[in-house]
Amino acid sequence: MDVHRLSVRELRAAFEERQLSAEEICQALLTRIERLEPHLHAFIRVTAEEALEQARDIDRRRAAGEQLGALAAVPIAVKDNICTRGVLTTCGSKILQNHRPIYDATVCRRLRQAGAVLIGKTNMDEFAMGSSTENSAFGPTRNPWSLECVPGGSSGGSAAAVAAEMVPAALGSDTGGSIRQPGALCGVPALKPTYGRVSRYGLVAFASSLDQIGPFGKTVEDLALVLDVIAGHDACDSTSSDVPAEHALDGLEGGVEGIRIGVPREYFSSELDPEVGRSVEEAVKLLESLGARARSVSMPNTRFSVPTYYLVATAEASSNLARYDGVRYGVRAQDHRDLRSMYHKTRSQGFGSEVKRRIMLGTYSLSSGYYDAYYLQAMKSRSLIRRDFEEAFREVDVLATPTTPCPAFRLGEKLKRPLEMYLLDIYTATINLAGVPAVSLPCGWSKQGLPLGVQLIGSHFQEPVLLRVARTYEKARRFREERHALPLENKA
Amino acid sequence: MKITPEEARHIAALAYLDFSDQEYEALATHLSDILDYVEMLRELDTSNVSPTSHLLESGEAFRDDVGRPSLSETEALANAPERGGDHFKVPKIIG
Numbered sequence: 001m002d003v004h005r006l007s008v009r010e011l012r013a014a015f016e017e018r019q020l021s022a023e024e025i026c027q028a029l030l031t032r033i034e035r036l037e038p039h040l041h042a043f044i045r046v047t048a049e050e051a052l053e054q055a056r057d058i059d060r061r062r063a064a065g066e067q068l069g070a071l072a073a074v075p076i077a078v079k080d081n082i083c084t085r086g087v088l089t090t091c092g093s094k095i096l097q098n099h100r101p102i103y104d105a106t107v108c109r110r111l112r113q114a115g116a117v118l119i120g121k122t123n124m125d126e127f128a129m130g131s132s133t134e135n136s137a138f139g140p141t142r143n144p145w146s147l148e149c150v151p152g153g154s155s156g157g158s159a160a161a162v163a164a165e166m167v168p169a170a171l172g173s174d175t176g177g178s179i180r181q182p183g184a185l186c187g188v189p190a191l192k193p194t195y196g197r198v199s200r201y202g203l204v205a206f207a208s209s210l211d212q213i214g215p216f217g218k219t220v221e222d223l224a225l226v227l228d229v230i231a232g233h234d235a236c237d238s239t240s241s242d243v244p245a246e247h248a249l250d251g252l253e254g255g256v257e258g259i260r261i262g263v264p265r266e267y268f269s270s271e272l273d274p275e276v277g278r279s280v281e282e283a284v285k286l287l288e289s290l291g292a293r294a295r296s297v298s299m300p301n302t303r304f305s306v307p308t309y310y311l312v313a314t315a316e317a318s319s320n321l322a323r324y325d326g327v328r329y330g331v332r333a334q335d336h337r338d339l340r341s342m343y344h345k346t347r348s349q350g351f352g353s354e355v356k357r358r359i360m361l362g363t364y365s366l367s368s369g370y371y372d373a374y375y376l377q378a379m380k381s382r383s384l385i386r387r388d389f390e391e392a393f394r395e396v397d398v399l400a401t402p403t404t405p406c407p408a409f410r411l412g413e414k415l416k417r418p419l420e421m422y423l424l425d426i427y428t429a430t431i432n433l434a435g436v437p438a439v440s441l442p443c444g445w446s447k448q449g450l451p452l453g454v455q456l457i458g459s460h461f462q463e464p465v466l467l468r469v470a471r472t473y474e475k476a477r478r479f480r481e482e483r484h485a486l487p488l489e490n491k492a
Numbered sequence: 493m494k495i496t497p498e499e500a501r502h503i504a505a506l507a508y509l510d511f512s513d514q515e516y517e518a519l520a521t522h523l524s525d526i527l528d529y530v531e532m533l534r535e536l537d538t539s540n541v542s543p544t545s546h547l548l549e550s551g552e553a554f555r556d557d558v559g560r561p562s563l564s565e566t567e568a569l570a571n572a573p574e575r576g577g578d579h580f581k582v583p584k585i586i587g
Contacts (some may be wrong), residue, residue, distance in 0.1 A: 379543030
């Protein structure tokens with residue numbers, strides 16, 4: 001049996017029917033990781049020993065007749081900005097290269113309780129700031145479908161690990177597109193839940209009013225399975241919602257009969273690569289053929305989303321990253337004269353250039369004399385962007401847009417021009433500003449053989465409807481069934 | 493909006509960051525480009541719009557004021573770059 005081929009649900013079935021033990025599953029994926037990792041660098045750290053120990057423990061507990069959770073024996077990779085007790089959590093930054101959290105993030109605690117095996121920490125843009133995973137202090141990750149291309153970012157390691165079938169599922173974090181954009185560029189389903197749906201306790205903060213943890217998987221069904229485990233109120237995160245988390249898995253196969261799909265005109269702008277645009281239009285047509293009703297809608301404030309996002313996110317980041325001062329954790333610079341110079345040297349040596357650039361922008365827009373013109377105006381523009389969504393969702397159930405303006409690009413191509421990199425978030429950042437859930441699904445291939453993505457957006461806390469539409473599309477589109485071998489696999 | 497290298501130097505001081513002269517030049521250019529781009533927000537009439545600072549309307553999240561176990565000293569100090577006894581150690585502040 002090709003264990004790496006299996007989805008979360010299939011692994012669960014094989015484990016339950018005793019075709020595979022947890023240890024066999026874990027070992028098979030570790031072997032796969034060992035083989036592909038030198039080419040991809042999807043992980044910052046593979047925790048092989050800890051993972052095998054967890055897997056053996058699951059096997060022992062099954063032998064003892066214990067009732068096991070929804071993810072028992074399933075190996076899952078976690079982005080390296082999500083705290084794992086006793087296991088280095090670096091955020092892709094030199095400043096945290098020795099940081100061993102003293103507690104598990106709530107999502108990790110819930111994964112462990114459900115029986116999941118945490119197999120490693122995935123690579124990312126430093127502090128989740130970037131759209132290509134090139135800003136990692138530990139070197140870039142490569143796109144499994146083309147090693148010259150980036151996997152997207154900032155959760156590029158998680159996306160690449162799932163795309164290369166090193167793990168059946170992984171967690172990422174999404175502040176302006178950091179789950180959905182790499183999902184699209186690597187051709188894997190990827191979900192950013194509603195703001196407040198999943199606890200952020202133990203997620204290293206980038207922009208607290210935008211950050212949300214979510215899953216990557218091989219199927220929408222797996223996204224729902226993982227979401228149902230990690231979602232729900234958490235007393236440790238005061239922004240986590242107490243709206244009861246409805247199980248997304250239950251109604252998943254309900255189809256799209258009568259579902260109203262809105263296609264916002266503003267998302268099909270001149271920046272959009274025609275190949276991406278066409279494949280998104282085909283996706284909408286396919287959903288219509290299955291019983292959905294599509295219509296064009298207008299979201300006039302869409303073009304303000306990237307400027308709004310970069311002001312809000314950098315302002316929050318400049319405040320959140322003030323905590324890295326070399327006192328309580330992280331790496332402290334050694335050659336200091338006094339406390340002040342210790343702070344300066346620690347931060348200047350510890351942070352990479354994109355992180356420093358964003359701290360600078362955020363500090364500027366919050367500084368005396370500029371606050372009203374920049375930060376306050378951005379928070380107001382955010383209200384207008386939210387209003388666009390509220391109005392659209394009075395008329396439709398789900399919105400369909402491209403996830404990214406273009407397929408994966410080559411390493412280095414956009415590094416020298418920060419603004420060009422920022423514009424890649426044009427279709428994803430709006431969603432974080434409004435706090436609504438959105439999923440990216442593979443919907444086709446470019447002429448160069450790179451995956452293309454469609455983004456489906458739901459209303460607040462409507463993950464069950466959103467994922468039902470996504471599941472219906474995925475079954476009809478048969479993307480997984482049509483999967484071909486990775487270029488890497490052909491070589492071997 | 494044009495940011496000069498001198499202004500970049502001032503912002504860096506506020507953020508406790510240092511750069512080389514060459515880096516200040518590059519930062520001034522990058523920040524100016526980004527600020528020129530975000531200028532478009534001025535087109536929006538926001539005179540009757542209130543700012544969004546929180547997404548959830550559920551209000552404040554209070555919990556009962558009861559004691560809970562908290563971190564031990566050993567745990568709290570586990571990642572300290574430098575420690576002195578049960579404390580975080582920093583360079584001398586008062587001469």
